[in-house]
Amino acid sequence: MKSLTIGQHVLDAPMVQAALSGYSDLPMRRLAREYGCPYTINEVVLDKMVAEGGKKMRRMLAVHPDEHPVAGQLMGADPAQFALAAGTLVELGYDAIDVNFGCPVKKVLGRCRGGFLLSDPPTAVEILRSVRDSVAGRTPLTLKMRRGMDDSIESESNFFAILDAAFELGYSAVTVHGRTVVQRYVGPSHWPFLERVKRHVGNHTILGSGDLFSADDCRRMLDETGIDGVSIARGAIGNPFIFRECRALWAGEDLPAPPMIAEQGVAIRRHFDLMVDHWGPERASVLFRKYGVRYAEMHPLYDEVKMAFVAVRSPELMQAMLDRWYAPDGDYPAVTRRLRPEALVAAGATLEC
Numbered sequence: 537m538k539s540l541t542i543g544q545h546v547l548d549a550p551m552v553q554a555a556l557s558g559y560s561d562l563p564m565r566r567l568a569r570e571y572g573c574p575y576t577i578n579e580v581v582l583d584k585m586v587a588e589g590g591k592k593m594r595r596m597l598a599v600h601p602d603e604h605p606v607a608g609q610l611m612g613a614d615p616a617q618f619a620l621a622a623g624t625l626v627e628l629g630y631d632a633i634d635v636n637f638g639c640p641v642k643k644v645l646g647r648c649r650g651g652f653l654l655s656d657p658p659t660a661v662e663i664l665r666s667v668r669d670s671v672a673g674r675t676p677l678t679l680k681m682r683r684g685m686d687d688s689i690e691s692e693s694n695f696f697a698i699l700d701a702a703f704e705l706g707y708s709a710v711t712v713h714g715r716t717v718v719q720r721y722v723g724p725s726h727w728p729f730l731e732r733v734k735r736h737v738g739n740h741t742i743l744g745s746g747d748l749f750s751a752d753d754c755r756r757m758l759d760e761t762g763i764d765g766v767s768i769a770r771g772a773i774g775n776p777f778i779f780r781e782c783r784a785l786w787a788g789e790d791l792p793a794p795p796m797i798a799e800q801g802v803a804i805r806r807h808f809d810l811m812v813d814h815w816g817p818e819r820a821s822v823l824f825r826k827y828g829v830r831y832a833e834m835h836p837l838y839d840e841v842k843m844a845f846v847a848v849r850s851p852e853l854m855q856a857m858l859d860r861w862y863a864p865d866g867d868y869p870a871v872t873r874r875l876r877p878e879a880l881v882a883a884g885a886t887l888e889c
Contacts, residue, residue, distance in 0.1 A: 568772060
């Protein structure tokens with residue numbers, strides 16, 4: 537198993553949990569770490585919201601002592617605002633700052649944020665420089681990109697101009713999603729492009745993203761592209777087991793069997809308890825539904841279990857739900873996860889930005 541280096545952070549496995557809008561809060565990040573993920577990234581936040589602060593934002597940006605190293609991801613359009621927010625995240629205890637130039641959501645693009653900046657290299661580079669100057673070497677800096685705005689020659693040229701500028705400015709690593717911005721989540725992630733990027737940057741650290749729904753996907757991406765690590769996004773929602781499975785494959789072991797119902801129940805209970813601790817019982821009960829729908833994909837009675845999660849509105853109902861569908865003595869067989877990424881996109885989920 538090879539290590540992965542991001543600045544001064546040397547990770548004992550070449551994987552990170554990606555920033556997932558609306559998902560990778562503190563409870564999900566802590567659970568991922570408990571199942572073997574060595575590095576996690578908080579869900580993306582707007583630079584101006586960081587500056588405004590407030591109780592809700594402090595809760596969103598909370599860092600727990602047992603989750604280091606952890607990165608904070610920022611998105612915005614103004615270099616000065618970006619710089620101020622980056623400095624705030626360092627002060628809040630984040631171990632790295634990740635700049636988002638990849639979000640494909642329409643309202644984000646319309647405000648010249650996220651993936652839009654791949655079409656505006658001068659502004660993108662100005663943001664990278666302002667963040668570098670603000671952080672002043674206190675933490676590593678990383679960048680998240682898609683492979684361009686579209687498939688045009690101009691778009692590819694812009695991509696490599698921004699990529700090269702990031703490393704020239706001292707950024708420690710760049711994560712590349714193999715889809716274009718206009719693709720959003722439609723069609724396959726273009727892994728051969730990741731191989732080209734790695735050849736282009738040489739010894740600089742490149743992580744790959746896109747279509748990593750299983751441990752075998754992660755292994756294949758590393759083997760086929762030669763990149764340094766993988767950034768696991770949608771494949772980690774409702775599936776903390778993927779990190780443990782990746783470790784097994786990279787250690788030369790057989791892929792573990794799908795977790796049995798009782799083991800799934802343990803993970804779900806732990807995740808829910810972490811959410812109650814962080815968000816409080818009422819809010820946690822509502823927020824957990826979106827995770828529960830994904831956990832249900834590993835249950836042989838998916839439709840019934842999905843609706844049972846949706847009906848949860850209190851810790852008591854969660855306990856009853858777990859007793860009914862995830863009893864330790866339940867005789868349900870283990871199943872391979874049934875992936876439904878298209879359904880999530882159709883529902884308007886932002887997910888990986």
